Amino acid sequence: MANKGRKLVIWPVLDSCSERDTISTVVSKVTAPSRTATEHHEAGIGLASQRRFAEAVNEYLEAARLNPNFSETFYNLGVAYGELGQWKAAIKAYNRAIHLDPKDWQAYCNLGIDYVNSQQFANAIHAFRRAAELNPQDMTLLVSIGFNCGRLKRYAEAIEAYSRALQLKPDFAIGWYNIGLFHFHQHQYHDAILAAERALAIDPDYEEPYVVIGMARKESGDLDGAINAFKLAAELNPSFMEAHANLGAAYLHRKDIDAAVREVQWAIQLRPQEPWLYSILGMAHWKRRKLIPAAGNWCRAMYLYLRRLSSRT
Numbered sequence: 001m002a003n004k005g006r007k008l009v010i011w012p013v014l015d016s017c018s019e020r021d022t023i024s025t026v027v028s029k030v031t032a033p034s035r036t037a038t039e040h041h042e043a044g045i046g047l048a049s050q051r052r053f054a055e056a057v058n059e060y061l062e063a064a065r066l067n068p069n070f071s072e073t074f075y076n077l078g079v080a081y082g083e084l085g086q087w088k089a090a091i092k093a094y095n096r097a098i099h100l101d102p103k104d105w106q107a108y109c110n111l112g113i114d115y116v117n118s119q120q121f122a123n124a125i126h127a128f129r130r131a132a133e134l135n136p137q138d139m140t141l142l143v144s145i146g147f148n149c150g151r152l153k154r155y156a157e158a159i160e161a162y163s164r165a166l167q168l169k170p171d172f173a174i175g176w177y178n179i180g181l182f183h184f185h186q187h188q189y190h191d192a193i194l195a196a197e198r199a200l201a202i203d204p205d206y207e208e209p210y211v212v213i214g215m216a217r218k219e220s221g222d223l224d225g226a227i228n229a230f231k232l233a234a235e236l237n238p239s240f241m242e243a244h245a246n247l248g249a250a251y252l253h254r255k256d257i258d259a260a261v262r263e264v265q266w267a268i269q270l271r272p273q274e275p276w277l278y279s280i281l282g283m284a285h286w287k288r289r290k291l292i293p294a295a296g297n298w299c300r301a302m303y304l305y306l307r308r309l310s311s312r313t
Helices: 035-049 053-066 071-083 087-100 105-117 121-134 139-151 155-168 173-185 189-202 208-219 223-236 241-253 257-270 275-287 291-312
Strands: 002-010 021-029
Touching: 035 053, 035 071, 053 071, 071 087, 071 105, 087 105, 105 121, 105 139, 121 139, 139 155, 139 173, 155 173, 173 189, 173 208, 189 208, 208 223, 208 241, 223 241, 241 257, 241 275, 257 275, 275 291
Parallel strands: none
Antiparallel strands: 002 021
16 A cells, blocks of 8 residues: 545635645555555655655655656655645646546645645646546635635635535635625625625634624725724734724724724734835824824835835845
8 A cells, every 4th residue: 555645725714815724634545556666656655754755755756767657656756845845846746647647636636735835826726626626525625716716816716616615514604704805805895794794603703704894884884883893803803903903994084093093003013014004004193183103104104015025026
């Protein structure tokens, strides 16, 4: 028997972009390559199980040289390259595995993950979709499609993918939240509120849907309703920066300047490198006619924006 490493990723919440729910499992398949290739392949598996991935790569490469038609070797080679952070090599190995075994949904799944690691999100979506076609009962594949469609602002596709995931797991609160968020981005505020409320019906202590509700109510002209929703989010999680920031912006819109300054300063304490927070604080000081603090905060916002841009180049 040969162990086949498998990685699956659940992409939970678009705003956080925190890929926090990673599942790693090992599955087995019967192997039948030539004996010498088998020895190298099994040696690679043993080394990989000890997290000696660079040595495992060498064994898999030798196994592939001796038997270039065995998909398992290329799959496990892709896993080892991925663990080493060599995404381009991992993608090449998975594509070879898929060429040899086009029905290997796990290879498509890992291919999608390493496309994500390479910032090739459109290719990742294609790979996850192919995996989902081969294994339609795996909810994590649909979630990965939805999350990455959301990244690319392909919101209708993202909603469709999360909706399919919810058919498999109707009590998936994060799925309802993301559907609400994507409806909001499409200016479908009523649908955004309904989806966020579905998430809260499943998990009343889930703070992020309240922010979606608050944003949708604000854009719909219900400023008091928006403030109440943001307050609930902040009460559930006092360390939730987006709740305080949005609450501050809503107070500013209502011309409650002191409350706006208080909430935005709280948000800045939680995330001091976020430039748009200083823009809001600068506007609040401007409305107070405190020109020097306003200018100082706007300069700080510009500095952080420019530094962020330079770090991306």
